[in-house]
Amino acid sequence: MSAPTSGSPLPAAGAWVLATDDPVSSVGYHPAFTGNGRFAARVPAAGNGFADTPVRTQFHVAGLYTGREGTWSRKASLPAWSTLDVSDGSGSFNAAFADPPGAQTTVVESEPLIGGDWAPVSSPRAGSARGIERYRQSLDLRTGVITTEARWNSPAGRMTDVRYEVFTDRSRPHVAVVSVTVTPLWEGELVITDALDERAGSRVRTVERGGDQGRIWTLVEAEGSGITAAVVSVLRGPESGVGSAHEEPLPAPDGGAAQTLRVRTSTGRPLTFTKYVAVVTSHTAAEPLGTARVHAEGAAREGYGRLEEDNRRAWQREWEADIVVRGDALLQRRVRASKFYLLTSVHEDSPWSPSPAGLSSDGYNGHVFWDTETWIWPALLAQHPHIARSVLDYRLARLDAARVAASEGGHRGARFPWESGLTGEEDTPDWAPFGRLEQHISADVALAFWQYWLATGDRQWLRTAGLPVLSAIADFWTSRVTPDAEGRCHINGVIPPDEYAVGPHDDSVYTNVAARESLRFAAGAAQALGESADPRWAAVAKRIVVPFDEVRGIHPEFDGYAGQTIKQADVVMLAYPWENPQLSQVTRADLEYYAARTHEDGPSMTDSVHSIVHAELGDAEKAFEYTRRSVEPFVRSPFEQFAEARMGGAFTFLTGHGGFLQEFLYGYSGLRLRADRIALAPILPVELEGITLQRLCWRGRVFDVDIRSDGTTVRLRSGERLPVETAGTLRHVPTGGELTISTRTPSRHR
Template sequence: MTGPEMKAGIPGPGADPGWTFCLDGYDPLLENSVESRFAISNGFLGIRGARATSRGQRWIVPARTYVAGLFDTSGTEHATTGLVPAADWLRFRIMMAGGPLLHHPGDMSSHHMTLDVRQGALFSAGRHFDSPDLGIQVRTLRLASISDRALGLQLIQMEIEQGEVDVAVEASFEGVELGLVIDRLDQDLGTWRTRHSGKRLAMATTSSLQIDGRDLEPAARGPLTWSWNWKTRPGQIATFQRFVAVVRSDAPDLDPGPEARDKLGSARHVGWQDVVAAHKAAWGRRWHNSDVEVDGDAKAQRMLRFALYHLNGAANPADERVSIGARALTGDNYHGHVFWDTEIFLLPFYILTWPEAARTLLMYRFHLLNGARAKAAAMGWRGALYPWESADTGADVTPEQVIGPDHRVIAILCGKLEQHISADVAYAVWQYWQATGDDAFLLEAGAEILLETGRFWASRAQREADGRCHIRGVIGPDEYHEHVDDNAYTNVMARWNIRRALDIAALLREHWPVRWISLARHLGLEDAELAQWLDVAETIAIGRDPETGLFEQFSGYFALEDIDLSHYAGRSVPMDVVLGRERTQASQVVKQSDVVALLGLLPEEFAGAAAETNFRYYEPRCSHGSSLSPAMHGLVAARLGDAEMALRYLRQTAAIDLAETHVAADGGIHIAALGGIWMLAVFGFAGLTLRNDGIAIDPRLPAGWDSMVFRIQWRGRHLKIAIDQANQSVEATLEAGEPMALTVGGDPHPLGRAAMLAVRFRKPGAASC
């Protein structure tokens, strides 16, 4: 690993502040948010950033460890399926004759934590001199390997600065009975099972302690527990290391213990140095493919790096049975459930920088397609209606009720009414195929998803006396308004979905007729039904004024109370709390703008000045009550040429997880908002769009950004794109793949491997307000 070495060879964090996030001291009010922000994850194993050295017994709270796909229910009526935490394998205590060296989290004389996002590792350093008998420095390293996702590593170095006393070190697991049923607990292996879902978990572990480079034999051993005794002396260095290997089994009759022991044995054989080196190399590859370099705005650079770190750590391309929850593996808010966030705010990043991970996330939706069919059928429709909140079975796991800010019970209607999720999944399928050209995925999974979601919308939209097809009684992304009719986002996305399903049917007929015959037979699709789909697409109500191009968010929206949100600037609570639910529902205040989301996803629906008209209408009416909202607004603002507004939205999005005064991240970081930061930078400031014949770039960098450099992948090509603000130029390098076309500022240019393409572009004028 790069950076200064600790004594005894344990690596330390890098020195470049552009790659590190640091925290000094202890603030109990911010501790939970800190644990989210400093979490480490590899897409399979997630560990919150709790302190490395445990406190006195009454202060111990397990450092939550999450395993992707480890879902269970309580078995009670109205129980919610949720991600079950695994045992905390990081517990470590220093004991003296009078008890633990630390009795309270604030007992350390100094404490410094560093998240090194380049290395994907969490470091800490602390000193303890409050005891008259012992002065000690403690340094730690923690990681979840992305070269072998089963592995976690903990290294702790203790340097004795004063005192000759008898001490003991205890290393153990905490929370072994927390939510899981114990099958067995051996010294080096624990196995558990969920109570109801039939999953099993194994954690194999080994620990060792060296004093001045020599192994010290444990004084006692027990199930997942070790302790060592020795007498300290000044200058002495004790080094503790612990591996854990974690394996999940989805089959109740398959014991994951042997595989966990095999993984652990391999790690012990190569040693922690090689495990660290392989982990570093894997992170190096991820950063090579995904980094966004900004020159001229150090704060924005750090925001992007924080976002990219968590995005790269959230996915596991080896497991098609899991997806990314709303808080990834950094916390338990939303029970680990998967929302539309994944397809709309995360898939773009993975599609263009890590297509293997994107494919896996979409295969998760394909494997759960039968659950989506069952939901649609249960509600009286055809095709596939994906669950609003998804776990591991395909069933909708949206809670039915929640306690509101006023402590009243509120019914949750999203599970039944927020149906745009099916179009969102279809949108991601189409974007992936367009960007990768992965025909094998299309034939295996993508076409069936598109056809079944298109079928759902064709049955959901009903023709009425006015000759139009209407979708009534839904919730759009703006969840402040419920039971609305003809929601613009829902209806336009439904129309888009149906049209892409028809495109796929025609494509299969022409290019893969055997597959079409097989799939049409499997789905019971006939020409008469396809004709009905086309009729729905041509007649669905979308609420657009043909003269102005202004969309009405839903039927009757323009008649609602228009509230000036500038009068509520500086508020610290959502607008539905300020106004009350009833007044909010009767107003034009939106949680997030459905029409602005359409502008971001389907800009072709807004011809001429319509994009400007719609954005300027809805932007001041949006309260940004959702963490998803600011980034989408920033993306659209950048495309419209208002780069300074877009930069404000970038900072607002990053503050959700990074602002020291916020505790919004207590239950985990907002992974979709972090995906939105990448989208804002690449789709907004760089002006990247995907076309059938290539890629287009139309830069709109903020005034303070001197340059921006990023890499993307498109249909087997690897491109490096550099935007120079001062010279108004784009430099593009085709690092791998066949020649292609790159459009810059509206003009196409051939891009080959022989030479770098350098093109000047016109600086767009700022959009008027």
């Protein structure tokens, strides 16, 4: 449910359902999005099909990239597989939501288009809905089901009640379902059209399309890569219906496969039609089209009820790891929405890493950045380590490409690309310097691999995956540094996380600290396995320069930094997530100095790290102020989706959702992972009654942390006793028991 100022939302249906009754809001209707971690769909106001406005509906599947063709790979989009249109012969339900020919759409002034291939996004516009009454669209976060209901008055004046349900099945990675129940308030012939609309496709060519015996299909190939994707739809309706499968031109140049089902109606009698969709790529099947047919037909045999229940159970398992926020219903919905959108784009069986927009769009070309390891991934690790591991598999599978990149730059080890797509080669557009110079990405990858080891203690994984990656990154940094006459090691010619500082610059303090810690991670991993660490790792780590301004008491962003405006969090991140050993007064000085110099229109995740660091310092009031800042200007109605910036940008922005969730998982809890214990330093803003983190995971233990103003309770659900460090004291939670620790009293510092 959206905030009262967002369009015309309906009263909340509990804490789990987001809904609206206004598909054409002048303040910006942003269509819903759902996915099962393997493929996804953006669902327009009509509840099905393709729409170019107000935000283009895209249909993505993990791993469908184009070839590089001498430049860079890009994410490709499937045909729209959700189309299941309703017609009385005089017009169709979907056409009621389309702009009439020659209509002028209204661009919302506050949301300009960010153009170019690097961050494409459509600009929200006020839409149209002619002949539509009693409209309601809702997203159930518990199941990912998007429901759209309306009464449609056709051009012929016939009234029809229509109800759509769309979901991708989280229990079946290749299956989705679209169902429409139609209740005509008239008698005559009803026409249902099932289509695979190729207008939604991008950067693909159609290899084959067709239809027979109640099913249609399309096989597409991504440009230049040879990767194919098959989409098969099987349509089922009332037994009295007479169907005919055929290719039928759609109102677009490329058309698509379609089939119609014609049924005689009687007044007030509901009729239900269901299409069972399967999406399969050549990454997972030698013959995607044949495999997709098997999955679609199998789903149709099992029926809607079975799929709906299996999907519900699969999501229920994920939601056992909830984040409960007491005292602010709107904030609670936004927390759950953020978690939902992360889960739509990742799955434990998918060896693909989410881009900043996940499977919602081709924003940032669908490339993988530091956004994953730094902002999205930690929010998964705390409660879903099985999913977090699959995300790391993406980097592991591309380690050889990272080795080649390091070698081509004249270095040892592995250097991961700033933008990564299909192959793990550098996919940053040629015009941008970041691919050559924003090298901290390799250290960001190292941090995620080290955190996974801390969280799981999986020695077999550390031996076969963790140490190979960590040691390769460490080898890169040992060869990347430049010693001076005194033996100190510098890292010259880089761009820090602050991308306004295009430089190149020497001794970015973030890059230097991250490189130093990467070297220590590799040594620690070798030690944990009883193996010898390369002595160069410790030697270089000890000598890397960490710039510090003794006069101002802060870390300068880089050598020569003169106080200019920065784009996003940079130096502040030394405290979190890097845990650089420094005095709290240095952490506070860095935070206050750089927060005042951060561009007010920068990306959303900056405010989240500011919140976490304020919480660490005991400033609950400021932490909560930044929590509000990290969500309110960025969230879009009516389904609580983040945009990248206050003025638009990539959408849906998982990076923002992930940073926002970290405020609760690591900020207010003070949760930090260690090899032999967890550390907690809970604090609660006065604006909230409590925060409960359910089913946190650490080395085989599953536990809850319940933060209240009068104390915090740690409950161990399963596993051996849990060592907890708090306020400098080590205590243990017994198996099946609980432990109460103090909740910190907020400081009065301003």
